[in-house]
Amino acid sequence: MRPILIIAIVLISVLAQAQTIEVLDTIYANDSKNVALFFPEPIRQGITGSENFVFTYNREKEQYFGLLQAQPGKESNLLVININGSIFSYIVRYKAQLSKLNYFVPLSNSIGNEKPKVVDSIQTETSEKSIDNDTYYYQKFCSYLLDRRQYLGRHTRHKEGVILRVENIVFDKEELYFVIQIRNNSTLDYDLNFLNLSIETRQKGKKKSLQRLYQEPIFKHHLPSKIAVNETVRFIYVMPKFSLSNDRRVILELNEKDGERNIELKISHKYINNPN
Template sequence: MKNFKLLTIGYLLLMTISAFAQQTSKNRLSKIESDSLMIAYSKTTNIVFPFAIKSVDKGSPDILVQKAKGLENILQVKAAQKGFFQTNLTVVTADGKLYSFVLNYDEESPQLNLTLNKTKLDGQEIYFSDEIENDQYIQEYSKLAFYNKKKVRGEKESFYDIDFSLNGIFIRDEVMYYRIKVTNNSKINYDIDQLRFFIRDTKKVKRTASQEIEIIPIYILNNVVKIEGEAENTFVFALPKFTIPEKKYLAIQLMEKNGGRHVELNVKNKKLVKVTVLPKL
């Protein structure tokens, strides 16, 4: 009887291990291979995807990425820093497919124009956004945001006589409009290298890279590249509608070309929800 009980327990244990092994096999993740991509500081790499780009995540701030203006399936990539360390780029397209790239620096022979294999045979090479039906409306609403008297207070930073402020947040349909004023109080011209929007983690965990998601503008009103000495400019950035998850914030970064007068605004979600609805055209 004792031996029978031992055999029964052994059989049940064997069956449990077998079932667990089968379940583990079913749940095993399949590996998504990454493509290698060589990019440069002085040249732009264009990647044409088979479907509209929905999400972009870069592994390092040493990389610049943006959608081609008015197009939804072309991504433009270049180095923000010469000789950067190897990093990565992740792109998700409208068909739910994830693309992964390992980026390396090559100033002499970068890959300039790439087309990814299509998953469908028919269709056009370039895809325009379905969400933004008419660019003219975006431009007109940007003007309304520019002249609107409603202001956001308290979002201002100054550095080396450069005042950088977010003084208006507006919305119409699926687009948000950010009114940003840059004042150059010095006598030296301020050449703009970058004015960009990121969603970042509030806290960086030790030995872990903070995830950074860039929000690409749909349209920019008064998009100048230089603020003359003792002058100012007010921009309006039209961005896809978004809110900020818990423990994250919106970083608006202004960087000087060939200079060190860099300024950054950190905006929390409680400020973004105080948005003004623009009247319908």
């Protein structure tokens, strides 16, 4: 390889490394004048690396500026942290004659933040673990409820051999668990289109009307898509905890896919407000 080419490669490498080196600005100060530094956010902390440099700022009331003074001696450094976590770092030197007394520091001069983005990823991971833990708990508690036999009143509706029943309503932590049963005593399989849970409000007055508000389950456990002939299925809807006034009630709406065996089951407010 030719010497000129080698020198060129070395120069390119040195320049590339130089571009990655973080260059700190130098601020000059002395003992006869105050050098003012104005930051984009209030100063939370300011530290100098040597006693011959003093950086003062208001520690009791948030302010955007600090004052730097210096005694003759070796150069040092100044580290400033804003209230939002932005970090600024400078080389400070003593100079008898000052040409600049005020520095207006832009946010772009920040070398980083004391709260790095890694924290966000950790929080996201923690949040995902929390969701997974909730799902695991729902699964375990739903399995427990399906293994036990406990009933809350008589809540049954049927149509053409298809029977919809609410076996139980259980309160646990911050959720309501609706234990639901569907029995197919007909001669045709039942293809489930949807089973919606809504809150129905009965409007008072001369012109009585009903208004329904759909409620989205947090979790569905063993919800079937088909109930075969002579088959009974049991599953659970997990809902956020709620209570009802006496002019409201819960409506379970069972809808058949490509069929007309649709069922509505009404549950009084007193069963919602007094679950097992």
